[in-house]
Amino acid sequence: MSGGNQQITFLRSPRGLPVPEDFGAAEVDIPTPGAGQFLSRTIYLSLDPYYRNVMKNSQIYADRLAPGDVMVGETVAEIVESRHPEFKNGDVVAVRNGWQQYATSDGQGVRKIDPTLASVSTALGVLGMPGLTGYAGTVFLAQPLPGQTFVVSACTGPVGCTAGQVARHMGARVVGIAGSKEKCDYAVRELGFDACVDYREGDLRAQLKAACPNGIDAYFDNVGGATLEAVTLNLAMGARIVLCGMIEAYSMDTPPPGPWLGPLVGARATMKGLVVYDHMNRLPEMTRVIARWIHEGSFRWKEDISEGLDRAPEAFCRLMRGQNFGKSLVQIGAAPQS
């Protein structure tokens, strides 16, 4: 086959927030799987803030990109030609195909998806790495007790909505932080949060004080910056803060300072860094627990799906500006018949 595999490539490291011009496009041949490999066609591409760090050539991530390289990224794909003993044509898998229509894989790190649990797109969201992040950070690090106040930022995204709903299922009072009235309404009405504050309305410290009159017992931080600072000024005694993401810093060349830490001493608070890869062994448990809640109708999520690979750069830029609403995905190929 000649051509037929559209790609979005890395062109240059963004300055500050990414713009579509930081990406390129290419068309290459559809690859042929070798022995022990399979070829898959991409259905959904996941857009995640950490790609901005990869584009920075940060030493934090193993991936490195040179100009012209296809952008890395998690995808859900359908196997179309398997020469691998453990995968067969028609299998739907979570695989790192990157920003392209087709890729081969030797099966390493590839996970088969059960399409009966929920839409296969959830393998990139609440039933994938973002969901595991929210689940493990809440269950094993933040550990809200019944009746305690649990706060989560970026609360309508896949990490935040999972963290908040897990905390709700653990008996906590859940307060979200989001960036619009629409998102806050969704968090309360659909996700079952007890309250949600819109940081764009200003004076987040006072808003949190009103929403959390007994202080914040546990905070799942997806954003850092001024939001984290406002939380530190509302801590309850013995509070736990889980540091998960610092989205605003991903677009900075020099990391910003953190909040004044004095309030952590007064509150005898604990702050912990969360890296989801430490909790990979919990993936089956998380899938079982959340799939049951989905089946019962007590766990929801939202997806923000752009159509077509060529829309991926703009969708990613929207995500980094906080203008997405729900898990940011790009649909690249048709979903399989279920």
Next chain:
Amino acid sequence: MSGGNQQITFLRSPRGLPVPEDFGAAEVDIPTPGAGQFLSRTIYLSLDPYYRNVMKNSQIYADRLAPGDVMVGETVAEIVESRHPEFKNGDVVAVRNGWQQYATSDGQGVRKIDPTLASVSTALGVLGMPGLTGYAGTVFLAQPLPGQTFVVSACTGPVGCTAGQVARHMGARVVGIAGSKEKCDYAVRELGFDACVDYREGDLRAQLKAACPNGIDAYFDNVGGATLEAVTLNLAMGARIVLCGMIEAYSMDTPPPGPWLGPLVGARATMKGLVVYDHMNRLPEMTRVIARWIHEGSFRWKEDISEGLDRAPEAFCRLMRGQNFGKSLVQIGAAPQS
């Protein structure tokens, strides 16, 4: 009696670092103990950085000072006239007499001192609140394991020297941070630390990297600021940071920002706030453990004693500039015959 009780008073809130002119002096009558009270004469006055916060009228501390009030503070004193059933004349006690020669007390919060363990001045240092701070923060929060690298700042002070020597007795490799070659030499030669870096020599990040080639597993932070930041850039996986004091911030009206917290995520680090009052029930245990090490000759400390109450303001200002060497004390009266 008319007069006879010299006092140092609070005159005004300092601007930045305190100066002797922030204090006043007075002479009042020696008070007479009522029923259920005792009168004691102050032997040693403890100088502690947190007084600077009290002078700020910070809401963190219950004590409030109005101009003309005698300065608050911990002291060691000898009871000279007891009308309290549990205390007798000649008892040496740890009591909050403040910056004055005599005071009465109803015995609340007063602790009798065993003068056979060590100099009674240690009740204000390694066998008092500072020692308990270093002990509890190390044993219960930092929890260094044998062979792990434990770092402590302000390491020749009573909190730091206790934390470091406790960590050494727990089998850790101990690296101090101090502000002069003299202090560093003392930490290695007398306190038995494995290394000590002088932050005044610059590039603390590189100095710590050289002294802690496998990273820092536990850090007992007495200072905050740039020192804390340099530590965060040298963390080992799973590191614990105990936040205890932030001396530089005590002299600021607006608290400074903290360090960029990204490295805590990468290191899966835990940061905990320590308030010694939570660990008061450990005081007998700490006293027993450290008194035994003192008896064996494997626990040392240093005192920086000024002579005479009138020297207290200048000694306190020296402490806040980091120019003391060892536990800062003012001797106000003769020690009892032992």
